[in-house]
Amino acid sequence: xxxxxxxxxxxxxxxxxxxxxxxxxxxxxxxxxxxxxxxxxxxxxxxxxxxxxxxxxxxxxxxxxxxxxxxxxxxxxxxxxxxxxxxxxxxxxxxxxxxxxxxxxxxxxxxxxxxxxxxxxxxxxxxxxxxxxxxxxxxxxxxxxxxxxxxxxxxxxxxxxxxxxxxxxxxxxxxxxxxxxxxxxxxxxxxxxxx
Numbered sequence: 165x166x167x168x169x170x171x172x173x174x175x176x177x178x179x180x181x182x183x184x185x186x187x188x189x190x191x192x193x194x195x196x197x198x199x200x201x202x203x204x205x206x207x208x209x210x211x212x213x214x215x216x217x218x219x220x221x222x223x224x225x226x227x228x229x230x231x232x233x234x235x236x237x238x239x240x241x242x243x244x245x246x247x248x249x250x251x252x253x254x255x256x257x258x259x260x261x262x263x264x265x266x267x268x269x270x271x272x273x274x275x276x277x278x279x280x281x282x283x284x285x286x287x288x289x290x291x292x293x294x295x296x297x298x299x300x301x302x303x304x305x306x307x308x309x310x311x312x313x314x315x316x317x318x319x320x321x322x323x324x325x326x327x328x329x330x331x332x333x334x335x336x337x338x339x340x341x342x343x344x345x346x347x348x349x350x351x352x353x354x355x356x357x358x359x
Contacts (some may be wrong), residue, residue, distance in 0.1 A: 200329055205232045216305035239282050247321045248265040250278045256289040263290050264319040267310030281329050286311035288319055290326045
């Protein structure tokens with residue numbers, strides 16, 4: 165299924181992406197399922213970026229739960245990761261770096277950014293915030309080259325997809341907890357004559 169037009173206002177885009185995710189019913193037990201993967205690939209292509217990924221933050225680590233790359237641009241991979249403190253994601257979460265950077269190498273905060281094994285030029289990043297208020301991780305995309313054409317509207321599209329991704333993760337986590345809760349025996353006083 166293809167999203168043919170990403171030039172919607174963010175609210176309308178959210179409706180369109182939500183409809184796509186409903187149309188592609190869950191076929192996976194993974195937190196980031198196939199329908200989200202399709203949306204991420206479409207967004208990466210629309211933004212003309214080399215890499216887009218969903219990361220999970222856990223125990224001070226940033227883990228790539230899903231990565232989509234342009235052909236020949238496999239700079240990172242699903243399952244990879246590293247210390248959160250050594251990432252641009254942490255810089256965005258800490259407010260050192262804004263969510264939209266057209267060229268990281270010319271940004272005033274460049275000297276404070278962690279070293280990367282490859283050049284990062286254009287960079288878009290936003291947190292994935294669950295219903296509980298917990299930051300699950302980040303949704304980011306980047307290219308090695310700078311891109312002066314990126315706008316606040318592009319960041320809003322990324323934020324829209326991050327909100328929908330958070331909703332999908334909330335649903336998946338609730339489903340994973342449900343069987344455990346159904347099997348739990350309520351605690352209370354024992355019935356007379358029973359142990």
